[in-house]
Amino acid sequence: MGQLIYNVHSQLKRSSQSFALFSVKLLSGLILGLVLAIAGEQIIGYGNFSFWFVSILFTGVFLRISRAWSFGGLMVYNLVCLLLGLLLRMYVLIAPGN
DSSP: OHHHHHHHHHHHHHHHHHHHHHHHHHHHHHHHHHHHHHHHHHHHOOOHHHHHHHHHHHHHHHHHHGGGOOHHHHHHHHHHHHHHHHHHHHHHHHOSOO
């Protein structure tokens, strides 16, 4: 009986960790897809359907690429994206020609 409870506990822990990792991957993919869709909309000027298509497409591509990533690798990716975003913001604020 004790072994059964231990197996259920370990499986529940593993499942909740997998769900949390997938949720963070999905959120990161949605943010990436949204950013690329907004950039594409500003550059090309496509419509509403194409905006959502590009957003969902890049979310799926990100989920496919990050399939083998662990939680640590995903946090490193998010940190790099955050730092690149801050660098771009700094460039926009300091750029000559304002």
